[in-house]
Amino acid sequence: MHDGHRARRPAVIAPLLALFAMLAASPARAVGEGEGQDASPGILTMGGLYLFYNEQAPLSFVSPVPSELPRERVELGEVAGRSCQHGLSIPTALSFRATNVSGAAGNGGYFKALESIRKAHPGIAGIYDVRTDLRSLSILGLYRRLCVEIVARGYARK
Amino acid sequence: MNRIVPLLLLAAALGGCLYANISSPYAYRSSSPVDIKKAADTDPLVQGKACNQAVLWLVAWGHGGYIESVRDALKDHPQGVLYDVKTDVKIQSVLLGLWSKQCTMVTGRVGQL
Numbered sequence: 001m002h003d004g005h006r007a008r009r010p011a012v013i014a015p016l017l018a019l020f021a022m023l024a025a026s027p028a029r030a031v032g033e034g035e036g037q038d039a040s041p042g043i044l045t046m047g048g049l050y051l052f053y054n055e056q057a058p059l060s061f062v063s064p065v066p067s068e069l070p071r072e073r074v075e076l077g078e079v080a081g082r083s084c085q086h087g088l089s090i091p092t093a094l095s096f097r098a099t100n101v102s103g104a105a106g107n108g109g110y111f112k113a114l115e116s117i118r119k120a121h122p123g124i125a126g127i128y129d130v131r132t133d134l135r136s137l138s139i140l141g142l143y144r145r146l147c148v149e150i151v152a153r154g155y156a157r158k
Numbered sequence: 159m160n161r162i163v164p165l166l167l168l169a170a171a172l173g174g175c176l177y178a179n180i181s182s183p184y185a186y187r188s189s190s191p192v193d194i195k196k197a198a199d200t201d202p203l204v205q206g207k208a209c210n211q212a213v214l215w216l217v218a219w220g221h222g223g224y225i226e227s228v229r230d231a232l233k234d235h236p237q238g239v240l241y242d243v244k245t246d247v248k249i250q251s252v253l254l255g256l257w258s259k260q261c262t263m264v265t266g267r268v269g270q271l
Contacts (some may be wrong), residue, residue, distance in 0.1 A: 042184060061185065066193040066239065066271050129239055132185040133223030138178040148184065151225045153239075 048100030194269030206231025
């Protein structure tokens with residue numbers, strides 16, 4: 001009888017471990033860029049029943065490359081800006097199957113991130129060599145924050 | 159094993175993560191040789207790497223996006239600009255994801271404007 005129990009255990013654990021391996025794959029996923037030309041919005045999703053939702057998220061931004069810049073310019077060096085969306089998700093019961101009620105808000109799009117660069121550098125005319133990341137923070141799955149972070153080179157007109 | 163299963167169930171109940179603070183690559187419009195004044199085959203070829211890591215499906219951290227990856231590539235050429243850029247993603251996982259690491263790797267030549 002004991003031997004029979006031992007034989008069945010791995011059969012239960014293996015699918016469980018496979019399930020967790022799939023769950024673990026989510027943080028290792030690149031977001032946003034695909035093979036095609038379709039824009040992919042960086043929207044914060046909380047799941048469950050939304051009580052409130054008011055978000056602005058990055059969609060697309062065609063930044064200039066150096067050959068498209070004015071010749072007469074002053075280099076400002078590296079500039080950075082960011083904007084964020086915030087979300088809360090609260091379980092309605094202490095159960096694995098409990099439905100969550102959630103809410104999300106924030107202006108986390110390109111426009112606000114670029115505005116933050118303009119505020120920090122009032123004389124800036126534009127940016128190039130733009131690198132954009134999505135910074136994701138999650139605490140117990142209850143609070144989430146998704147920020148678009150921009151680092152670029154700035155220039156001003158002469 | 160008896161100690162691990164409740165931990166795994168907790169991870170599943172919380173959607174796979176207790177705490178995560180990671181960066182993902184989103185967009186990078188890099189320069190081409192046309193954009194560089196004197197692009198040459200002798201321009202240094204550099205590679206940068208930035209990673210996110212996850213342990214036990216519970217905790218994830220890192221700056222694995224383009225920003226840190228390009229910074230790493232240009233660490234020896236702070237005034238340079240990357241052009242002819244190729245980006246790869248590298249994923250390593252051990253024991254069904256007990257430990258996993260995802261890196262954004264940027265390779266390109268360093269030019270001057």
